[in-house]
Amino acid sequence: QAEKATPKQGGTLRVGFLQGSTSDSFDPATYNNDFMFVTNYAVFNHLTEFAPGGAIAPELAESFEAEPGAKVWTFKLRKDVEFSDGRKLTAADVLASIDYHRGEDSKSAVKPVLAQIAEMKASDDHTVVFTLTTGNADFPYIFADYHLCIKQASDGKIDPMSRIGTGGYTVESFEPGVRIKLKRRDSYWKEGRAHFEQVEITTISDTAARMNALMTGQVDVVDRPDLKTIHLLKRAPGVRVETTSGTLHYTMPMHVNTPPYDNRDVRTALKLAINREELVEKILRGYGTVGNDHPVAKSMPFFDPAIEQRAYDPEKAKFHLKQAGLSSLDVQLFTSEAAFEGAVDASLLYAEQAKKAGINIEVVRQPSDGYWSNVWLVKPFCTSYWGGRPTPDWMFTAGYSKDAEWNDTKWQNERFNTLLLEARAEIDQNKRAEMYSEMQRLCRDDGGALIPMFGQYVFALRDQVQHGELSEQWNLDSLRFVERWWMA
Amino acid sequence: MGRIWILVGERLALGVITLLVVSALIFVGVELLPGDLAQEILGQSATPETVAAFRHELGLDQPAIQRYFHWLLGAVQGDFGTSLANNRPISELLSVRLGNTLFLAAFAATVSIPLALTLGILAALYRNSIFDRLCNVVALIWVSLPEFFVAYVLILFLAVRVALFPSLSNIDPGMPFGELVYRSFLPALTLVLVVMAHMMRMTRAAIINVLASPYIEMARLKGMSRLRVILYHALPNALAPIINVVALNLAYLVVGVVVVEVVFVYPGLGQLFVDAVTHRDVMVVQSVGLLFAAAYILLNLIADVLSIVTNPRLMGERR
Amino acid sequence: MAVILLVAIIAILAPVIAPYGETAVVGEQYEPWSSQFLLGTDNLGRDMFSRLIYGTRNTVGLALLTTAIAFTVGSLLGIVAAVVGGMTDRLLSRIIDVIMAIPSLILALMLLTIVGASIASMVLVIALIYVAPVFRLARASAQSVVVMDYIQAARLRGEGLGWLVVREVLPNIASTLVAEFGLRFCFVFLFIAALSFLGLGIQPPTADWGSMLKENATLISFGDITPLLPAAAIAVLTVSINFVVDWMLHRSSGLKD
Amino acid sequence: MKTVGKDRPPLLTIRDLRIEGKSTNGWTRLVDGVDLDLARGEVLGLIGESGAGKSTLGLAAMGFTRDGCRITSGSIGFDGIDLARCGEHVRRDFRGKRIAYVAQSAAASFNPAHKLIDQHCEAPVVKKVMPRAKAEAEAVELYRKMRLPQPEGIGFRYPHQVSGGQLQRAMTAMAMACKPDLIIFDEPTTALDVTTQIEVLASIRDIVEQFGTAAIYISHDLAVVAQMADRIMVLKNGRTVETAETRTMLSAPQEEYTKSLWAVRSLERPRQERGTGARPVMSLKNVDAGYGAAKVLEDVSFDIHCGQTVAVVGESGSGKSTAARVISGILKPSRGEVLFEGRKLPADYLSRSREDLRHVQMIYQMPDTALNPRQSIRDIIGRPVEFYLGLKGREKEQRIRALLEQIELDPAIYMDRRPTELSGGQKQRIGIARALAAEPKFIICDEVTSALDQLVAAGILALLARVQKERDLALMFITHDLATVKAVADEVVVMQHGRVVETGAVETVFANPAHAYTTHLLQSVPEMDPDWLTRRTMSNRAVPA
């Protein structure tokens, strides 16, 4: 056992992923699936990374610190880092890489988050100073995001398609939508990382095929095994299933500005009419926990365990309906497997449960194709998911604040929005905790999101693949397994 | 012989027109689909601003007509343009995939066609016997099951239970031929099972159809054996419908194997096409669509020409 | 024959025969076969047996409707092309070529996303796609009929197109069309199942064999037989339909052995 | 004519043969206790009406039954072996090698996919009688004997590249390929026109005589059988009616049935006087017509008068049917016009009025293809009644009944049958009823009796004559059978190579033909005299071509 637990160099890691598409490219602004996320973390480095246990740790930055008020942040860079073509990393590379996502014509998903940077400059070759518009105690977290990889700059700009990074691996071949082959760099600056000699990541979008590939030993790691059959997969020789519970959660956003969802009692009735335990049991096969209609996960800072868990209560739901002046309720729930795996089944189950509360839910399945542009943010009641954000501030800002781009419930709560701004700049951790607790309650009781469950990240691997303590932010050791794991 | 070439010429000309219409239709279809490449790639995390910026970068803000003719102009010169999604030349993208697709289709065809014809002939020979019934039932069961299910069953028995063949067909262009065959064995077998029944049954039906002809009776009156009657006398006269069904199935093998490609992770054109459609990568959709349509038209043409060539009545000039 | 009758009866009497509702969650997931749940339960704890029975209705009914539309339109157009000939024939044939030259799943995807994915539009779109092969078949077989003297006699009588197509030609190519019907019918519900894979097919929780198969298909990888039930239902129906077709063909081929 | 040798050794001995066939209502007797003896080198003529069981018996002589038929009792002794009881491989071994078959329609019985020579050599090579090269050489020899043109090259053609008469000869040659002991000729000349028929008959007889092969010659044409057979056997409903030496049979038939067969040949009808002032109903004026570039009709003109029958005769391909097509408006003439009651008809039937269409009706040569197999008799006849005369319901029903009675079919039995459930003669009568249903003034009969046996044909002709009289119909009668012409026509139009070579009243033309071709045609009509063929071929050969 002890022998297995010590990292060993060598071997080829073969990975099978659900996602991956022919439209994939190395342009960090367009990364949109696990395949590219993982590739990104293998080939490039970031200013910070998630350490096991959920803490934020410096990566390319040697250290970072804030001036009081958390408005000005100084990041010191490592001096020994080389790109795979031998060039040394400098502050110019960092500035250009971040700038790429900030510009007027940026198409990057992190553009809204980076809007808080009022100014950034290099005070010397290895120091970068950020000045923010408002104080943000959680600022270093954003640099762990996969979009913000550091590429080489020339004339203050990066080549977005460039494959030259500072990471532990270099790209040997890449066929978008099919597979990528990575090769270990001998001169990787990070100690004790990048153990595999070669890594081959293949897109296996068919779930059964992915599991078969794992069982027949054609791949060593797969993501998202089929939960329906996971009990059977566990029995397969040489295979083990592991989980991490991160911030992933499944939601059913209601537009609070659209009748009947504009009535708080109706929303509450709908929230009470769902049997969360049964959903976790049948849809997630137990690989998850019940949600409490707010997006803060147990593992996140400032989660308030004191808030009462909402339970399935058809009678109380009926009561709330009556409060709203209704004896029964007919609603349409738009859904698709694109929302999350099992979304359609979850909706169907919910519909069956809600019948007991006098609520008729018509499940309208939509084409997977185009779901995010046609349904999400468009239909007043649908299924969706959030990968989650590492901090409550970031999570709330992205999906619940009044001018969030992805405010999928159209929720506009005055008190909540004020608290959000106050809490962000607050340094006193206790006060912060209080504020975040109130925001969680507001979200739970007044918000438009029905959040029935938090999902665990589930992955399966062959026995010879070993790893240390896992980081839980995202799937597969926060997407960093390529450089963190090893072959026993 | 001359008439054949005239026919081929005419059909090719018509084929080109069909291709144009198909490409235009596909273009319009993809344009009409909600969402565009910019939206699809940015996905859930898109904001209107970033989508607009991306659109501009991709040139998607130009009028559709202009983009179509730009592509068409290139395509006519053999340049399919570059994939908007990742800036790679489409022809390069296509050529590898096309090779793979053709390899798989050829593999499945070389197994299934002779097998289907043989079984069809034997079924016609021993029609209504146990053998015939059995052949039919087995073949029908395989067609009645969806391709993915056939694939799963094969994987279960030939890859998981008994590790004879790999369940993933991740082939590389550089692999030796034997390796290619080994790796694509299961997808090919799946396809064989899927297309067998149609061809076999048509062979059987076509042969039985001519068995009531006077020349078959004549052959029997000449004392020819049953096998010879079927092979030498019935088969040549039943070829036209058989050729047509074979062509149809070949077209399917080239064009319609997305599901099998997905299950076996076989990097063929089908996956590329579906991927491109879901991402609204119009140029790629167009180009693959064009290849598919061309394959279909070409196979149909070949079938028609073959039916003529194998029919002396249509071939030789009249006396 | 008997199987087909049985299927028809099941389809009509589904609510009477099925022990549980089509969508009712009545137990735990994947319960084994028992006297309570004859064929066990599915992934949401719905009774497999009941769903299979309701599935008969939806699957067979819809497939029948779709195939019927495809055959009506396809064969009528095909015969018209053969009877009228000339430009009409050429034009129709080219249009059909275009439909056939676009991969069907993609065509369905495009059309359905454009017109919206209701059951009605699904039926129509699949029907449209299958019009193409039916057209080709009908045209080819009609071409050998239209040269017959009795067609000429009808033309000389001054009959209109409708009469020629429906009363003179159609009855003579019916057996060929029926033969094709046997396989097409089964292709249609495979197609419906494939569409539900793209999120376009029959709306859940409606039970249909194709989707039931798809939903439980992964189980087969572990040798679990649950997915075999809908698969077997499909296979048995296909085989029996085609045997009836064979029998009809045999009768019309003129062979008596 | 050979003399019949009673002393020759027997080759085929059939005793009490019974064959049953499966029909919709169980098994029915097709051949019912037939005895037959055939000596080596003897030719037996087998005649009888359609459906009498001639082919069934002929095939049985090879130990062969069609699908759906079975031999229930009796024996078929061929050279000492009972073909009814031996194993299939024995029979198969005999077939093609020792017993050969010449089918009725050579065009249908040659496999369209293979060259003649390949089909010729198939039996000798497969049966290992001789090697391929020798078989080919012999084939050429046989072709030459059959007086086929280009005997060296013709074998390398496909069946469709060879004319019907030539195919029929090639089929006879093929039957000789293994020099069998017995050949069965199943109506080998029925489908041919008289001028071709005579050549084929002569060739067949030559070769049979030369090789001393025994033969069974099946036909329903007595005159033809008379030329070929030493002995004649008359068959009816699967039973032997009478067997006798050819000359005896011809001069003194014993049975009533045989006599009735004989009587058909002398069918005559009273000539009608043509009213001198009567205007023609239908006229062709200087018509040129053709298909594509090929010109088929050149300057064709003739008139058809009210109540009269005009026969159009000429060899196959001379343009008879083409003229009919021009009249009916299917084919547009490139020059000239069609006049109906003095009025010019539009060239294209699509632009003709319904009334014009009604008055020009057509009866087709092949009743099998002229009646829609999927419609009932009621529909077939009822449609023109409804379509042209606008009758519905009871009136229509009555009209159909009347028509069926007119063609002597019991409405109660036949009304709801389909064409496939009728005999050839009955089908043809339905075709006539359909034409009559429109109550037309003019009917085109395109070879309406060519495919029928004489008894049935006589019935049809009589029927036509009757309705013509009743309705004062004008008929255009296309045929290549001059006996029929004699029997029914008032006037005759003789065509050759798309031109009218002679017209006139039947008596005049037949008595002293003005054109050489007419003479040739007339001389080709077989006569009952068994020596006729010999005389004809002698004189033909005497006159170099």
Ligand SMILES: Nc1ncnc2c1ncn2[C@@H]1O[C@H](COP(=O)(O)OP(=O)(O)OP(=O)(O)O)[C@@H](O)[C@H]1O
């Ligand atoms: N395969 C068959 N099955 C059942 N009945 C048959 C079959 N073939 C022929 N018959 C019937 O057998 C009878 C005799 O047929 P056959 O062909 O011997 O007559 P034929 O004398 O040769 O007549 P034709 O002059 O029309 O050729 C007919 O009534 C026919 O309907």
Ligand SMILES: Nc1ncnc2c1ncn2[C@@H]1O[C@H](COP(=O)(O)OP(=O)(O)OP(=O)(O)O)[C@@H](O)[C@H]1O
């Ligand atoms: N549809 C057609 N296209 C081209 N040529 C044709 C067509 N129909 C007939 N012919 C040719 O026209 C000529 C005259 O044909 P037609 O049918 O009028 O002859 P026919 O005198 O009726 O002969 P038969 O006695 O064989 O019926 C023949 O040489 C034939 O090959």
Ligand SMILES: [Mg+2]
């Ligand atoms: Mg006969």
Ligand SMILES: [Mg+2]
């Ligand atoms: Mg003719």
